[in-house]
Amino acid sequence: MNEMQFLTWVRGPGLDIAIGIFLLGVLWRLIEIYSLGRKVDVAPGRHRDGASGLHTVFRRSVPPPGMIKRSPVTYIGGYVFHIGLAIIVFLFEPHIILIRDLTGLSWPGLPSQVIDLVSVITLGAMLVVLADRIKNPVKRYLSTFADWFTWTLTFLPVLTGWMAVQHLLLPYTTMLALHILSVELLLIVLPFTKLFHAFTVFGSRWYLGKINGHRGVPV
Amino acid sequence: MSASLQKGINALKEVIDAPVASYFNSCVHCGLCAEACLFHLETGDPKYTPIHKLEPLRRVYEQEYTLLGRLKKMVGLSKAVTDDELEEWKELVYDSCTMCGRCSMVCPVGNDIVYMVRKLREGMAVSGHAPDGIKGATKRTVEIGGPMGLKWPAVANVIKKAEAATGETINVDKPGVDYLVLLSSMEIVNYPEYLEALVKIFKKAGITFTLASDAFEATNAGMQIGASDIAKVIVSRIINSAEKLGVKYVLSPECGHAYMAIRWEGPNLIGRPYKFEVRHVLEVLEELRQKGVLKMKDKFKEPLILHDPCQIVRRGGVLEAPEPLVQTVAENYIPIVDKQKWNWCCGGGGGASAIHTEEAEALRAKAFRIKKRQIEENGVNTMVTFCANCRIVIEEGFDHYEMNTQLLGLTELLAEHLED
Numbered sequence: 001m002n003e004m005q006f007l008t009w010v011r012g013p014g015l016d017i018a019i020g021i022f023l024l025g026v027l028w029r030l031i032e033i034y035s036l037g038r039k040v041d042v043a044p045g046r047h048r049d050g051a052s053g054l055h056t057v058f059r060r061s062v063p064p065p066g067m068i069k070r071s072p073v074t075y076i077g078g079y080v081f082h083i084g085l086a087i088i089v090f091l092f093e094p095h096i097i098l099i100r101d102l103t104g105l106s107w108p109g110l111p112s113q114v115i116d117l118v119s120v121i122t123l124g125a126m127l128v129v130l131a132d133r134i135k136n137p138v139k140r141y142l143s144t145f146a147d148w149f150t151w152t153l154t155f156l157p158v159l160t161g162w163m164a165v166q167h168l169l170l171p172y173t174t175m176l177a178l179h180i181l182s183v184e185l186l187l188i189v190l191p192f193t194k195l196f197h198a199f200t201v202f203g204s205r206w207y208l209g210k211i212n213g214h215r216g217v218p219v
Numbered sequence: 220m221s222a223s224l225q226k227g228i229n230a231l232k233e234v235i236d237a238p239v240a241s242y243f244n245s246c247v248h249c250g251l252c253a254e255a256c257l258f259h260l261e262t263g264d265p266k267y268t269p270i271h272k273l274e275p276l277r278r279v280y281e282q283e284y285t286l287l288g289r290l291k292k293m294v295g296l297s298k299a300v301t302d303d304e305l306e307e308w309k310e311l312v313y314d315s316c317t318m319c320g321r322c323s324m325v326c327p328v329g330n331d332i333v334y335m336v337r338k339l340r341e342g343m344a345v346s347g348h349a350p351d352g353i354k355g356a357t358k359r360t361v362e363i364g365g366p367m368g369l370k371w372p373a374v375a376n377v378i379k380k381a382e383a384a385t386g387e388t389i390n391v392d393k394p395g396v397d398y399l400v401l402l403s404s405m406e407i408v409n410y411p412e413y414l415e416a417l418v419k420i421f422k423k424a425g426i427t428f429t430l431a432s433d434a435f436e437a438t439n440a441g442m443q444i445g446a447s448d449i450a451k452v453i454v455s456r457i458i459n460s461a462e463k464l465g466v467k468y469v470l471s472p473e474c475g476h477a478y479m480a481i482r483w484e485g486p487n488l489i490g491r492p493y494k495f496e497v498r499h500v501l502e503v504l505e506e507l508r509q510k511g512v513l514k515m516k517d518k519f520k521e522p523l524i525l526h527d528p529c530q531i532v533r534r535g536g537v538l539e540a541p542e543p544l545v546q547t548v549a550e551n552y553i554p555i556v557d558k559q560k561w562n563w564c565c566g567g568g569g570g571a572s573a574i575h576t577e578e579a580e581a582l583r584a585k586a587f588r589i590k591k592r593q594i595e596e597n598g599v600n601t602m603v604t605f606c607a608n609c610r611i612v613i614e615e616g617f618d619h620y621e622m623n624t625q626l627l628g629l630t631e632l633l634a635e636h637l638e639d
Contacts, residue, residue: 012584018409018624028286032284032285032286033237033240033241034237034240034241035237036235036237036239036240036284037235037236037237038236038238038538039236039487041484041487042486042487042490042491042492043482043483043484043487044486044492045493046536057257057329060326060327060328060329063327064324066305066556066557067251067255067325071250071251071254074249074250074251077515078249078327093349112321115223136250137263137265138250138253138259138265138268139248141265141266141268142248142250142268142270143248143264144248147248171296194244194247194248196244196245197244197245197247197328198245200241200328201245201328203237203241203245204238204241204242204244204245204328204329204330204598205328205329207237207238207242207329207331208238208326208329208330208331211238211331211334212323212331215534215535215536216536216538216586217533217534217536217538219323219324219560
């Protein structure tokens with residue numbers, strides 16, 4: 001297989017397989033998790049529950065009082081790389097074109113130079129949170145193979161994408177193929193690892209808000 | 220696998236629900252919960268990271284409720300939960316967790332960690348891995364009536380003294396009154412002034428109440444140890460008595476976990492709402508204050524800070540009552556930085572104060588340094604709180620660090636300064 005054939009494969013069958021596993025995986029995992037249900041709380045609530053679940057979905061995006069000071073790297077590093085990833089994935093012109101081809105939806109993107117800068121910042125932030133995971137006693141204690149593995153799988157698409165655009169190290173075609181391949185690996189693994197928090201974070205925050213809101217505590 | 224371990228694992232399988240599944244799938248090992256846990260902060264030991272305390276529950280979840288986990292289990296790739304492991308986890312689930320729920324306040328993905336600790340305790344209790352201290356308290360509550368082994372004559376004694384001190388008659392087993400008043404053992408033994416305070420305040424407010432000879436104990440060791448069947452037996456005493464007497468309200472004493480047990484867990488344990496309403500004493504007092512019934516003749520002068528008990532405030536939702544009540548009676552109330560739902564636990568909630576091993580007591584003393592700092596940073600010699608268990612633990616802390624600080628119960632402080 002030469003590099004052109006490699007690129008053709010990752011763009012065609014490879015992408016189809018990855019997206020297929022991703023979609024089925026996400027659907028399966030969501031059913032597996034949320035079909036467990038929960039018992040109705042029969043203790044009369046303090047107030048009407050209202051939108052306490054939804055409130056917490058938003059409120060938890062903001063650090064609680066005093067917490068940034070206790071763990072600045074986690075918060076700042078975390079914000080930077082999450083926002084960075086979102087900008088790169090959804091506002092880079094070639095990605096928007098791919099999404100348009102797949103779904104018919106499109107929106108304006110950012111200039112390539114901006115995406116370049118965001119990519120470098122994102123890679124930097126990811127390296128910082130990795131260093132923190134190695135250095136911070138609690139994070140190191142909690143970390144398993146899956147933590148290092150998922151970090152790598154998240155890092156590689158950003159790195160290879162940036163290198164492809166910059167024409168670094170390998171010919172553009174090869175680097176682009178590697179970039180797409182790394183994204184495919186990420187898609188395949190996402191539903192079955194902690195990366196699935198991208199989906200469950202909303203459910204978790206909602207439950208938390210509901211359970212505590214019932215007792216009258218906004219969390 | 221031992222029969223008790225099998226029972227424990229079955230208990231865990233039973234308590235796993237969609238929130239638990241969602242929470243475990245959301246955890247990214249960021250470690251922020253450790254920054255909210257007083258046991259981690261005061262020892263620096265990463266094993267006290269709250270989410271780590273749930274590891275046995277997480278593995279049962281993964282192995283029983285996920286496709287990948289079941290496959291791994293089938294081919295022998297997963298590590299089963301063992302008796303040895305649960306025995307090791309006893310310290311993490313009981314000694315070093317007071318179920319204060321502060322971790323649930325900070326988790327960025329929204330995991331209700333304390334909700335899961337409560338569930339893990341179900342498996343720990345059934346499999347025989349709860350600490351002896353809490354086991355003893357639970358046994359005494361079931362067999363004798365309260366965690367300290369107190370019987371009705373002890374309560375009758377407190378009633379007699381309160382009658383003598385106030386000149387009022389206190390009803391016992393009287394149907395049709397407004398409130399059934401509950402006590403906690405610690406109030407009966409250590410803080411009998413609580414009942415006197417209540418008599419004074421309720422008389423002024425024109426509220427009628429009774430005590431019940433078959434349901435005076437508000438605490439629930441069954442809930443603390445994590446045995447729902449036992450918790451149900453204990454809470455049913457109160458429910459049956461209150462519904463038989465036909466009272467409108469049951470008054471939960473200051474005691475934190477008692478409120479949690481009667482107000483929030485009770486209806487779920489018996490599977491239906493009550494025919495009466497449960498109110499915490501501070502909610503009632505705050506209502507009286509707003510109505511203008513709770514007038515003070517003078518104020519407490521010394522500067523003081525407030526300790527908000529976790530189970531009443533952060534977990535129980537009595538958020539708004541404490542501060543205005545303190546302000547009513549204290550001239551120099553100093554609000555602390557981490558107050559109300561952000562307060563730090565005394566270190567002895569969730570049954571921890573009943574564990575009397577050397578290690579547990581040493582750990583509690585370490586955890587108490589967080590309260591010590593709050594007192595010192597605010598330069599006060601007085602702290603007010605409203606939970607009998609917090610009071611015991613805090614006074615132990617004062618003794619341990621030879622601190623010259625006085626601790627007051629809020630209801631008694633109010634009664635002391637009440638207009639005659």
